[in-house]
Amino acid sequence: MTFKLDPSNSEQLSWPKFLAFSIICIATVITLLNPSSTQELSIAQRAVFWLIQVSALLMLMQTMQLGLQKFNPVFKWPLIAQLALSGFLGAALFVPIGIWIDRLLGLDETTVNLPRSWYLEFLEELAFVAPPALSAWLGLNAIRFRGAIGLFQAHGKPVAKTNESGTQDTSSPDNQTEGHESKPGSVRLPFVASLPPPLGTDLVALSAELHYTRVYTKVGQALIFYPFGRAIEELKEAGYPGAQVHRSHWVAQNHVLQKKRLNSRGFLQMDTGLKIPVSRRRKNDLTQVL
Template identity: 30%
Template structure:
C-alpha cells in the first residue's frame, strides 16, 4: 500500500468512521431517539456520507478562490458552507428513512431554510462542530501528515524515485538542472537544502509561501517546510541559483519557466512541471527584466 493510498483511506474512511462512532456511542443529537447500536450505525454512515459531500464542496470552492490566492482555511470554510446545503437535505432524508426502518415511526422534518436571524443562529449552533472537525482534520493532514488535496499543485506531490543520487549526480542528472554555477560547498551546509528530502534532489523550480511555511517545488516533486520565503530566496541567490520573485508568495527559477499567458486580468507563467504561477503587478516589471514571458 502506497503512502498516498494509506493517507486517503485514513482521511476519507478511518477518520469519519471514528468520528461517527464517538457521536453514535454518545447518542448525540438524533441518536437520542435510537437504541445504542442503531445510533452508532446511523452516525457512522451519516458521517461517511457527509465527509464525501464536504470534500466535494471544497473541491468546488478551491477553483473559485484561486484568483485571490486564498489560504487553505478560506477554501475549507467556503467548501463546507457550500456543502452544508446538500448535506442538510441529505442527512434529514437519511434520518427519516433510518428512523422509520428502525422504529416504524416518523420524525419531524427540518424546517425550510430561510434567511432570517433565527435560521442564522440555528445554523451556527448546528454547524459549529462540523466546521471545527473539518478545518482541524484538514489542517492536520495537510501540515503534519502531508496529505494535500486542495492546494494548487497537490497533483505534483512527492514520490519515491528509488536510489537517492549523490549531490553531484543530482546536479548533473536532474531533469531540470540548477541554473548558473552554484557553490556546492555552500550547498553542503545550506540550512534550506539540508532539510529537503533527498529524493527531491536540488533541481528547485519554485518556492511558495504558505502562511509561516514554505513549499519547495523541484523537478521531482514538492515538500512543505517551516521557513520564510525571503530567507530562502536570499539563501538560494547566495549559492548561485538564478531566479526571480514574481508574486508576494512566489519565487521561480528563470529556466523553469516554459511559457506565459494571461487569464482574465491575471498574468501567469507555466513551469516545466506544469505548475502555473501568478505574476502580480508589483513584480511584473522585474520578471520582464529577468526575461520571463509576462
C-alpha cells in the first residue's frame, strides 16, 4: 500500500483544537444525559455548568502534564504512567473547585447534619470524580499516540506505529539513537526515534502543541508525545543547523526558502510548502536561517 505523505500544514487537527473539540463533546453528552445533580437546572444552564466543569478538569490535567514533563525522572516513565499521574493530580486539584461550584449554585446534595471532616469530603468527592475523569484523559490521549490521529487528518497521513503495550515502536534501524549526528537528513536524536520510519529523519520543522510536538520532515509529519523544549535542546546539543523562530516553532536551515509577509505578519516559506510563523522577538535567531 502506498501512502501519500503531505508535508504541508493543511488538513490537520492540532492537539489544542482537538482538546477544545473534546471538551464541547463531553459537556454536550453529559448535558443530554441529565444527571440527577443538575436536573433542577434548565438545559442551557446545564450546558454552561458542565462546559465549565469539563473545561476546568481537562485544563488542570493538561497543566499537570506540562509540569511533569519538566522533571527528568517522570519523563522517563512509560507514556501511560505519565498520563495516569497527570490525570490523577489534575482530578485532585479539581475537587475543591468542583465542590465550591456546587455550593455556589446550591447543587450540594449533602443532607447529613453530622459534621464531616474536610479531608473526608475531599476523599469522597475524589473517589467519585477520579475514575471517569482519568478514563476520559487517557482515552483522549490514546487517540493520539495509538494512531487514530489519522481519523482527523487527510487520508493517507502517516501515524506513529505502536506495539501491543501502546508505546511507540522504535525498533526500526532508521529510528535507533546511536549517537548524535548533525548532518541534515541523518539526524539521530531521542525524539526522532519516536517517528514512524516512512517519515525519515530529514527534519524540516517542529511545532509545539502543548505536551505534544508535531514533527515535519521532507516527506510528511507526525505528532509525537514529546516536549517541544526538550526536542529543541537536543537539536542544539547535536549542532543541527536550524533555529527557533517562534515560541512554538523551530525550522531547519537547509529547508528555508524565503521570508514572506501576510496580513502584516511574517512567516517562513519552507521548501515543502509548509508556512512557519516568525516572532519579532527572535530576529537574531532568524538571521541564522536566512
